[in-house]
Amino acid sequence: MITARKLATLSALGATVLAGLASISQGAQSAAVKCPLKASSTLPGGEAWAFTATGVPVSPHAGIKSAYVHGRGTWTHGRGAGTICSADMPASGAARDIVLSVGGSARVSPGITQLGRKGVGLTLSVKVSASDDPACALGTRGSVTIFASYFQGHHDRVQLHFVAGCTAENATFQGPQLHALIAREGRQVN
16 A cells, blocks of 8 residues: 555655756756656546656666656556656766656556565656757657555666667666655555
8 A cells, every 4th residue: 555654755755856956957958858747746646656766777877977767647548648757967068858758558567576575567658758868869769667566665666768869868766766656546556
């Protein structure tokens, strides 16, 4: 069951990191690449998903000193919807920001084991809707896989995977700086 505490933690962390991200990358972002997600303490009703992660991805991501990714939306009747925003802060040079539109198929996998924990997985189809990475063209397709573990002491994972010119944006986030949620009417999916 998704506790009010976990939802409050996810919301508070998202609001804090969003404010920090806005102040860090405001000058580096072009006007065209702006995350449309605003901090929120609520999830959409029904079948919903959300996540927020800060820090360096655990996957190879050369030259990145910090990153932030967050998203939220719905999954219902095998279809996903929502928005995901990602910002990479390299050790030198300008920030790389992308915005992903979630649309198309969504596959939920309840009762699976990953990272040594029981939980639920959700795979979403995405496409790039804004990017300041010249190699990552608008419309490039990819997928995002979310794993939210059950019970307390969460061990969650979010994986972004792209094709063609966007492969530099491939990343895996996990650890204490990631909070993921896959819910049905506010309850964990079993």
